[in-house]
Amino acid sequence: MTAETNRLKILVKEKLADSGVDLLREHFDVDLGADWSDEEFRSRLPEYHGILIRSATKLTEEYIALGTNLRVIGRAGVGVNNVDVPAATRRGIVVANAPQSNVVTAAEHTMALLLSLARNVPQAHRSLTDHRWERSKFGGVEVYEKTLGVVGFGRIGQLVAERAKGFGMKVVAFDPFVGAERYRDLGVEKADTSADVYKVADFITIHLPVTPETQGWLNAEAFAQMKDGVRIVNCARGELVDDAALKDALDSGKVAGAALDVFPSEPITDYPLFDGYANVVVTPHLGASTAEAQDRAGVQTAEQVIAALTGGTVTTAVNIPAIAAEDMEVLGPFVPLCQVLGKLAVSLADGSSIDRLELEFFGRIGERDTRLLSVAVLQGVLTGHTEEDVNQVNAPSIAEERGIEVVETKKATSRDFTDLVRVTIVSGESRERVVGTNVGRRNRPHLLEVWGQRFDLQLESHLALFCYRDVPGMIGRVGSVFGEKGINIVSAAVGREPGDDGPTAGGNAVMAVTTDAPVPAAVIEEIVAGESFVAGRAVNL
Template structure:
């Protein structure tokens, strides 16, 4: 009989589901259970966050076919090693979104009415009604930075309290804001200018780390209250402390911190700061839900069902994957390029055109790969090949794929267009050679041919002598080594109109953003971006 090991304690509903299908052992209630010695006995493994499923452990798991993670992250699983062995890895990505949204609301109410402070005073024998008088939520503006699943749930709940909701997330369609009755901010500065309360629901990326710093806080309304139930590094602690000292920030409620666990912190013990020990996902229901959802995925993987939250399973025939495989990283790169170049305040529509012999295959992985390029690093949820379409749908992003068996001038072509309101940007690419190297053929309306590397910069400028040299000089002064470059130019403009050119430069290291900003600010340059693919 198929055997499954539950390594860590989960809700009874998940274990019961597994036992209806398999022979189940529970390691968490067995003294001295030797996981390394016994892992080879099991076909399925269900874990939470404590069990480290390393490549070495996977090497010992000679019968293992499925790993279920009762939670969102899979950082404790060596997914590449599992994939190499053909082991399905699935998580429970929706298990804690309601819990996180509800905890945000709990902190929002507590922050508005000083509930923890008043409670602490009263149990100490102090009757301080006037000191802990709060404010109403009704009529106040809640600014939501990051409008993914959790941010949207917070918005729905806050509206019930009569709050006006203003949200910023350029990776949500304008239509989705309208559906939820939420005002769409064009940028984060609009949030700072209008919000009485600000709640963070951003992913942690190099771009978002330190998002709420002294500069951002200075733009806020006096007395603004700040909440963070997302990621600790989104806030610069010292800058928040200074803003609390000055009165610029009237209060803060924090559930997450830069390093955890933490029991000593400069913000702890302040009358205007409420803290909780990362309870955003901690409810009995969320724990039970995570275990049950992970168990569902293990059952599906071991009985031939549909594994809907797998993070490493391509749902495509091997013969199709062989043909399409080289185009998957190309599509991801084109998606990232297109969304960067459109630089809009929303992503409303992603169009993927597939031309040539690839159009005769099951091209779903290419559409998904494009969505990964558009969304990855920009959503609070971890986006992968399984959940990318669902993440796009819940953000109101329309995805349109078209196919044509003929491709003029090339054997295969991929065109990706990202639309934001009345703006649209198209990029075109293909692969060349036995090593299927990615090539960019069109961007910003200009045609050229450049092999895509990990790091690149792209500039749009007036086509006049000396512009290319200025880019080379600026990069040289910054110590950036150029690998290759290509220029496209338009010559169909009306007489007297300035001619425009686009230059793509690939480099062997990331291009500092201040170098690009300096070029764009100089005479004759119109726009520019540094991108790491």
């Protein structure tokens, strides 16, 4: 058999930049299948060792099973929502994307909209092409020495800040998942809350991920906190802005103008702000639509496919744990625990930034390559708080980009438990520590310390925590309110402030309660408002 017939086969299922296809052809036999019928796609899928797609092709578990020779799936873009990653992982197929392909393009489009909004460029263009000379009608505002507020300071937010500073703008940003040092490196003022951004910004651009917590982030309450005459830019996600609240703010004059590239549903041609709003600039989701971004996505994805099939390092894989099998056997059961501890720690941290993560591993796990556990903690901390999906491969680089230092300590012994994990979030002078372990043959995760108090509680999906003065009757008060609200307690544990001779009555105590359903924030607030309560928090794990 000749070398030529031994070449691996790649299917490019959707339109890809020629530069990416040419790069693949240097190594493999490449077929283009953008115009294939579903029947042809199904019948020929077993021929290929790798496949490149964009967003239109849905690689479900069924299609992945048909690809009996598949070793790698390349997604030429940021997300991988159209790929069944767990199904691919089970079959040993690498899934890689191009997470940085459009960040420059998105930042540049944000600035393009901001400048168009400031100088009424689209409106003036339309007027002149309609054969009207209305020079006095389209006077704008300078951006020089104006304040740009950036809500969400990840990759794109930081690139926008750099470009805005080039125009002489002052930049203030809010993102509690970025280290304080990162703001200083970029010459950007760090805001402790989004309200601190609103009260000083002349322009506001939002770059948050869409989660239940961030949907409608710019709502009526947010607009009310802003300066009169503020201008809004959204090139991130349509769901981040409350449409009705923005319309009201524009109608009242509170918001002087808005520039939108994204909308709650797309494609869309019928939108309340498309008609009759001369101070609104809109584009049809062009944030990633440049030749360079498309070219970059194709080349980056091709490079990852080549690396996967030639023994190279797949730097953007979303499903490869780089750890030895013997370490995985010991550490694997602790991955869910570490993710939960990371999520719990960040939900309790009250600082305005995450400057450092201190991770401590004791016992048998402390003798192993614990990078996998560190990454699991990072996933718990960052998931839902960044523009991109967080996975085992990209979590460390995302933390680094956000200026979050990760410090890992290992020790082969543990005083009270076979294995122990401590996670501490440091924000300035503030420290928030949680401690946990696995118990029993089924490796049940147990919470051992929170808010400085020790106890032992098997973790479930829904957790409520209360800190209070250690006086009689507090447990009963929590139970009574839960009962009134129809909330069923699964288990509970209490930790008391230790003294020289053991727990000291009259100090602070912490109660941890698991329930069979989420505890509404209003219930926590009602309990904490009672006498002797210090704090309360509900966390869904």
